[in-house]
Amino acid sequence: MANWTTTARKASSAVLSVDTWLPETMPEYAQGFMYMLGSLTASSFVALIISGVILAANGPATWSYNGPMRFAAATHFWSVQAFFFFMMLHLWRVFFTGAWRGGRRETWLLGAVALIIAIPTAFTGFLINGDFYSQWNAVQAKDGLNALGLGWVNLPNAGQMFGMHVVVMPLVLSVIIFGHIVRVRMKGVVPPYPDHKVNDVKEGQ
Amino acid sequence: MATRMDDEMVHDYKYVPEDFMKHLMSTLGIIVVLVLILSAVFGVPEKPPLTIKGYATNRPVSFEAVATRDLNGQGDIANYGPPYNNGTGYVESDLQKISGIWHPINAEQDFILKPLSMAASIDPSISPALRTFESASRAQQIVWANNYEKALSAHGRYAGGKVVVPAGNYGPVPTLINATLRLGKSGLMSGSLTRNPNVTTRFNNQNYLLFLQGQPLHKAAAPLQLLGEQWGIIHGAVPGYPAAWWMTIPTWIYQWPFVASSPAADAIALSIGFAFWLALALTPWIPGWNRVPRYLGVYKLIWKDFYYNRAKAQKESEKRGIS
Numbered sequence: 026m027a028n029w030t031t032t033a034r035k036a037s038s039a040v041l042s043v044d045t046w047l048p049e050t051m052p053e054y055a056q057g058f059m060y061m062l063g064s065l066t067a068s069s070f071v072a073l074i075i076s077g078v079i080l081a082a083n084g085p086a087t088w089s090y091n092g093p094m095r096f097a098a099a100t101h102f103w104s105v106q107a108f109f110f111f112m113m114l115h116l117w118r119v120f121f122t123g124a125w126r127g128g129r130r131e132t133w134l135l136g137a138v139a140l141i142i143a144i145p146t147a148f149t150g151f152l153i154n155g156d157f158y159s160q161w162n163a164v165q166a167k168d169g170l171n172a173l174g175l176g177w178v179n180l181p182n183a184g185q186m187f188g189m190h191v192v193v194m195p196l197v198l199s200v201i202i203f204g205h206i207v208r209v210r211m212k213g214v215v216p217p218y219p220d221h222k223v224n225d226v227k228e229g230q
Numbered sequence: 231m232a233t234r235m236d237d238e239m240v241h242d243y244k245y246v247p248e249d250f251m252k253h254l255m256s257t258l259g260i261i262v263v264l265v266l267i268l269s270a271v272f273g274v275p276e277k278p279p280l281t282i283k284g285y286a287t288n289r290p291v292s293f294e295a296v297a298t299r300d301l302n303g304q305g306d307i308a309n310y311g312p313p314y315n316n317g318t319g320y321v322e323s324d325l326q327k328i329s330g331i332w333h334p335i336n337a338e339q340d341f342i343l344k345p346l347s348m349a350a351s352i353d354p355s356i357s358p359a360l361r362t363f364e365s366a367s368r369a370q371q372i373v374w375a376n377n378y379e380k381a382l383s384a385h386g387r388y389a390g391g392k393v394v395v396p397a398g399n400y401g402p403v404p405t406l407i408n409a410t411l412r413l414g415k416s417g418l419m420s421g422s423l424t425r426n427p428n429v430t431t432r433f434n435n436q437n438y439l440l441f442l443q444g445q446p447l448h449k450a451a452a453p454l455q456l457l458g459e460q461w462g463i464i465h466g467a468v469p470g471y472p473a474a475w476w477m478t479i480p481t482w483i484y485q486w487p488f489v490a491s492s493p494a495a496d497a498i499a500l501s502i503g504f505a506f507w508l509a510l511a512l513t514p515w516i517p518g519w520n521r522v523p524r525y526l527g528v529y530k531l532i533w534k535d536f537y538y539n540r541a542k543a544q545k546e547s548e549k550r551g552i553s
Contacts, residue, residue: 099269121528125514137511157277172497174325176313184433
């Protein structure tokens, strides 16, 4: 087998290159608001991490008796709304532009995985809030997990949900989002469909 | 090499100068400002939880019925099944059975008798009733609890700080359940349900939440439009605020008649929801489906300027060619 270090150097040199991360040009078609949606989603994730670190550093339920922490909880709440809002818009944009073309299938797949991982990441956050919404959903949603044989995930256990929400889920999600963005940067955003009529082209041509 | 139709694209595009760093900082700035404004204006939605104390105080008769069902094994958790116990009430699949009992709960002991034995140390009048109940056979315990549960639902009323029912063959159950009501009303029941003698930290509030499973939480959730059949999870507990609206598709699946009426509704709805996601995730590999955006033509709007500029440039070069 090839030299592992050489292989790792080759892979890293592309992934870690400034040309990958700090391009000074962009394709002419990748302009405007439609091409801000992914960045807006990633920015919301950054806002989630910053507000989440503040919340985690102060401990669970501090928002319930401390004004500044309540404001921090509010920023976390609105950040997650922004995150899903822009992610959905981004999803529509990439779907309508067939963004998986030209060797970008794995980019799409990683984005879809990020979406499905983001759902329990957000959900576990709602569960550790301790208000009625969290109480109700912990008790209701546990039936679904139990039915699927995933009873070890104990939604009514705020301690387990705290670990899931603060460490496990964001770590997994961060890795997937990173992989998604690495592929977007390395493969570039998908070029437009040719502007001739659909009927002019037959499969295999 | 031939280009497949689902993979065709223009190749003759230009790169234009772009300040990518400024782009990233701008989107971050937009989000930070947006989030700060929304937080300052709207705050965070918090609906006070349903507490055991609140439930015991406001609905003493219902509270006693819930507690009695933990004694006769008819309660939602007492008869749930895996991962809590060997009950059958909420078993939806073989997977659930195979996964086993991860978080053992004996509702009779954990929800009622253990808290009462602690309460008995500060109120010794509970002890004789507790001893009588614990020394009776299981069949006898169930007869007493069943009789009391029936009496509660037919005639139970709250008077003089306790729930009263007509005389009957209830054994020590009324004494025990009224003591549980007092414990619940005092607010001390939460501590007895979340206790763990091995550690001093109290991270696991499972039994507190599960004691209120079923009627108590459902009665509180219904007016807030949070029940499953009311598209619960996508509604916030505080009206007007967004909640987990991104769960709209799974919530919609729960409304399908054959799902809603199934005893395995959760397992079916989540499995179908997962299949939907799988179709989305595998879009690039699904023939036909991966060509849909080409046919829909929404891309023409998204790349309107690109196509316009291209057509213009083409015309100009044709003109130059003619002249």
